[in-house]
Amino acid sequence: MSVEAVVSDLTDRLVRGLPPGAVVVDPDVTAGYRHDMAGFCEAGEPAVLVFPETVEQVQHVLRTATELRVPVVPQGARTGLSGGANAVDGCILLSLVKLDRILEIDPVNRIAVVQPGVVNAELSRAVAGHGLAYPPDPSSWESCTIGGNIGTGAGGLCCVKYGVTSEYVLGLDVVLPDGRLLTTGRRTAKGVAGYDLTRLLVGSEGTLGVVVRAVLALRPAPAPQLALAAEFPSADAACAAVCEVMARGFTPSLMELMDSTTVRAVNAMARMGLPDSTRALLLVAFDSVDPAAELAAVAELCRAAGATEAVPAESPAESELLLQARRLALPALDRLGTTMIDDVAVPRSRMAEMLRGVAGIAERQALTIGVVCHAGDGNTHPVVVFDPADPAETDRARRSFDEIMALGLALGGTITGEHGVGLLKRDWLARELGPVGLEVQRGVKAVFDPLGIMNPGKTL
Template identity: 75%
Template sequence: MAGLREGLPSEALLTDPDITASYRTDMASFCPAGDPAVVVVPRTVEQVQHVMRTASALRVPVVPQGARTGLSGAANATDGCVVLSLARMDRVLEIDPVNRIAVVEPGVVNATLSRTLAEQGLYYPPDPSSWEQCTIGGNIGTGSGGLCCVKYGVTAEYVLGLEVVLADGRLISTGRRTAKGVAGYDLTRLFVGSEGSLGIVVRAVLALRPKPNPALVLAAEFPSGAAACDAVCRIMESGLVPSLLELMDNTTIGAVNAMAQMGLPDSTQALLLAAFDTPDARDRLAEVGRLCLAAGATEVVPADDAAESEMLLQARRLSLVALETLGTTMIDDVCVPRARLGELIDGVAGIAERVGLTIGVCAHAGDGNTHPVVVFDADDPDQARRARESFDEIMALGLELGGTITGEHGVGVLKKEWLARELGPEVLELQRGIKRVFDPLNLLNPGKVF
């Protein structure tokens, strides 16, 4: 503690046990967490370097954190660690409309950045459902996606360059500020999705796009998840490029209605939301409507204006929060090829019936990225056992269908065993070797990912 105090202002060190305890976990269930020795909340790069130099000298583990909205336990503390919260490093340092880049600190909240950019006619597309709380640093750490990925892509595609503090306190720069650049290995992409296990991101250069038109949304009701997934395949095969293509099942619709009185059609079995942000959006929505009807939609309702469209998008953003009101949740993050999305939806329904638990499904359907949410009573040991069993069965199903155990939430603690199954021993050992190069003492977020 004395070593930390030498290079930090007093307000950057949190030692009250009641306060430090609030930094123990992110939002994932079934993930072990320890008690941090101290929480550090730096405001400068130099303060982060001081923390890492001190921790390296004393061989103390460091767990980096953002807003702790993660869903895999990647931000969970370990006993005796230094929790390094980057939430106060929250400045937008530069916006360059000519080169279409922004330079930001890791604690900038996603929605705050989006609103700041909108004032200048610019757009940062990655938009996780938790965008009102999650930070850019956390998004980079987990390689986050969002609702608009079907058209605009994921976080990794927008991170051009990084400044990173390594485990021994050295500061390095990766990547570029230019539109193109292939000099050397792509270390920037290596850090994206590394869950704080290779270094501490303290600054990011982000690619921007021109601000699009306000999206218009169409809602299509289906008698089954399979029919909705058939519509997704038809839409993607047609060559249409929606800015959003999202799915909510009956359980999710009911939870959103109960929590927020959104007036969604809770009698339908699946609701598909499609959006376009182009000048010809109404024409494109009409095409989507025809494809949905051909796939068996019982009702197709295009929004009248941007306000009604935003209401529908808000309903989708509330999906995970609404399901949490039903009980304790385990949120899966299985991504499969789009053509096999229907098989995954049906398989999850079968698992729910077999284990006797509620499992709601919302999905970035245009990407094949599903979020089955297992709801259970955490105080009931049998329900907790069945919840974990169903979670594992869903991941196994995803791999069987040619998918991956995580599309955007990361591995953290929750999916370490499944990462080994997906990668295989040879690839896993190569990745562990990369970890040793950057962090030979295993001080950065130990026990996560591997």
């Protein structure tokens, strides 16, 4: 049978169980869905793009895929940074953006039940009306979806106090590759019945099944946070302050660090007025009962570590102005050229070594590399800037990316703190897991997906 006949048969079968307009084969349309926001990742040519609107329709898609042995690539908003949503040749691109309902908000049990296409910020706004919060807040929270957050195990700026996505997913409904519906987890505050399949599925990047419903834990809405900005003459001094803050038992709601390259880029873009002597900027915030007192104490710790300035905000509005510098970090670096964002987490105590090492890599490779960090949990985002029209510079960018990951592993860290593995870091995952870990994970994959049709080529 010819390729055209195979695609025609696939399309005909899909159309039978999907609403009008839900099956798209126009290459001009499918081209826009071939990849996520990661650089250096190949994307194949999909056979078809589908937009199911119900769980039953997702089941129909996967049953069809299993019958015809066609690969399936689940997608959310495609804001990912690892190539996890990139098409493979001949695949079904399964977009879940139309499963976008908040099914339930339960203030008594502090849970929300949502479909995967719900946008993170929309959920946050909905639960805020009940005096509650959904803490995971990726930088792309205004556009990324809960399904995508679950797929990658996403984090965000508040992780230092509130943790990452996996800590808020209590239960899941997942369509398996053969179309069966698997329900995992619970609605209760605690429960330990059986293997924790929910945690297994969070971060699996669509390689085991398709999440169609999630039970999420909520928290009481925090008080407005107050922030502090501290300027340091070196990254080492800033990292020493981070370690001291954590060692003294403080629990900030946010602790972010920008290196000198990032500070200069932000200054150039927004005229923040930071002096040229600022080699690192540390932002710390608290949403506690007495944030002003905690900020005053942290300011003293920063000065003792070598900060030249440590300025606490006096109001939430002033805090927002201070935090604007962090929010502008990636847009400011983007203005310098094409960027590739790494995602290496190391122990907090070794973050200074990580920043020194990245600076050395930038010097050796003759590249601009800015670093922004979720300093409270050691998650660093080195941002490699390069000219894709220059083959030599592009090659150096690739080498620097690999050197950064090798450095992170050497410091006892991990190749990804919150972005996922996808295509971008597949080879590095094997190095981090080791042969036994890789064998066990491939065994798990085979149980869920014996035909290997779910997001093939990603992670493992």
